[in-house]
Amino acid sequence: MLVLYVKNRQLVELSHALTLNVLSETFAELQKRKKIAKMESHERAAALGDGVLDFSRLGLNTLSIDSITDRRKRDTKQLYLSYNRLASLPSSVTLFFNLEFLDISNNGLSFICEDIMRLTKLKTLIAKNNRLDEFSLPKEFGSLQLEVLNFSGNRFEEIPLQCTKLLRLQSLSLGGNRLKSIPAEIENLTSLEMLYLGGNLISAIPPEVANLPYLTYLVLCDNRIQSVPPQLTRLHSLRSLSLHNNLLTYLPREILSLVHLQELSLRGNPLVVRFVKEMTYDPPSLLELAGRTIKSRNLLYSPFDLPANLVRYLDLASKCPNPKCAGVYFDSCVRQIKFVDFCGKYRLPLMHYLCSPECTSPCSSNPQSDAESEEENSVPADRLQRVLLG
Numbered sequence: 001m002l003v004l005y006v007k008n009r010q011l012v013e014l015s016h017a018l019t020l021n022v023l024s025e026t027f028a029e030l031q032k033r034k035k036i037a038k039m040e041s042h043e044r045a046a047a048l049g050d051g052v053l054d055f056s057r058l059g060l061n062t063l064s065i066d067s068i069t070d071r072r073k074r075d076t077k078q079l080y081l082s083y084n085r086l087a088s089l090p091s092s093v094t095l096f097f098n099l100e101f102l103d104i105s106n107n108g109l110s111f112i113c114e115d116i117m118r119l120t121k122l123k124t125l126i127a128k129n130n131r132l133d134e135f136s137l138p139k140e141f142g143s144l145q146l147e148v149l150n151f152s153g154n155r156f157e158e159i160p161l162q163c164t165k166l167l168r169l170q171s172l173s174l175g176g177n178r179l180k181s182i183p184a185e186i187e188n189l190t191s192l193e194m195l196y197l198g199g200n201l202i203s204a205i206p207p208e209v210a211n212l213p214y215l216t217y218l219v220l221c222d223n224r225i226q227s228v229p230p231q232l233t234r235l236h237s238l239r240s241l242s243l244h245n246n247l248l249t250y251l252p253r254e255i256l257s258l259v260h261l262q263e264l265s266l267r268g269n270p271l272v273v274r275f276v277k278e279m280t281y282d283p284p285s286l287l288e289l290a291g292r293t294i295k296s297r298n299l300l301y302s303p304f305d306l307p308a309n310l311v312r313y314l315d316l317a318s319k320c321p322n323p324k325c326a327g328v329y330f331d332s333c334v335r336q337i338k339f340v341d342f343c344g345k346y347r348l349p350l351m352h353y354l355c356s357p358e359c360t361s362p363c364s365s366n367p368q369s370d371a372e373s374e375e376e377n378s379v380p381a382d383r384l385q386r387v388l389l390g
């Protein structure tokens with residue numbers, strides 16, 4: 001079973017590592033890179049082997065590559081420029097015309113120049129922790145052949161439309177920005193497997209997200225999301241759904257059909273407890289009360305006793321789902337959250353309708369209760385909390 005962990009930054013790191021297939025970069029290797037960083041840049045290039053140039057952590061304001069041979073420029077496929085002081089993407093980068101991977105994170109970068117369009121083989125662009133916003137990208141950015149794009153930790157207030165034109169994109173990270181919404185055009189990214197939007201100001205999930213057939217990891221934690229659209233159940237590839245630290249009060253029942261889900265995080269949402277407290281209930285009409293009595297006491301009636309409209313009304317009774325209740329309701333009911341087992345792995349809070357507020361009380365007395373409702377009604381609040389956090 002795959003476990004992805006929920007701390008914002010760690011997941012960014014892990015996912016990008018997964019996509020780049022460098023998960024094997026162990027602590028020892030990281031130490032080695034740190035050591036190498038102290039060496040002269042051209043030595044470093046040699047030390048890291050063919051195809052990789054590492055100019056990170058050199059305090060560079062500009063990128064001067066005069067000392068690099070033409071062959072080296074041609075052979076370089078990965079370029080690291082992170083932790084420098086580059087305010088915009090140096091145009092000399094385009095001299096590495098076979099570049100497939102570029103990391104320009106942690107630079108204070110506020111602008112990506114049009115020259116990047118000449119990097120026609122670029123598949124991975126990592127530009128985390130800069131000052132980029134939706135005005136920083138060239139107009140044609142969407143025609144790059146990118147598969148992995150990481151703009152986490154920048155200043156985007158919306159997802160640039162150019163990004164929704166990157167049809168080969170498999171991984172898009174925009175965590176820790178200022179995004180308020182997700183554009184409907186997200187559905188164009190039909191190759192997307194990983195969408196990381198944690199740590200923004202997003203208030204709603206558009207149903208178009210459900211049109212991403214390969215989406216496997218959807219991270220929307222630390223936002224302001226109030227509900228989950230039932231359409232998300234069309235995400236048949238979804239393995240991990242992070243929704244912790246949002247404003248969710250319940251989940252749609254349809255979520256039960258996401259049978260491939262391996263991880264779901266919900267902690268830090270006002271799910272059940274608050275919802276039940278704020279529950280409102282319109283008292284039933286006299287007609288409803290009379291109907292409830294007839295149905296719940298099994299009083300016999302026939303079209304000979306009652307007008308046809310009343311017979312029809314009585315036939316529309318819904319059975320109260322609380323097994324301790326045995327009652328019915330018509331139009332007046334109480335919305336309540338009920339925990340339901342999900343593939344034996346989670347207990348999910350789902351929306352239910354009950355006949356009256358008393359139905360939620362733990363002291364209703366029907367000895368014929370089944371195990372599920374026993375658990376539902378006798379679980380102390382702190383244990384519910386643990387279920388949600390667990």
Ligand SMILES: [Zn+2]
Nearest residue numbers: 320325355359
């Ligand atoms: Zn009831």
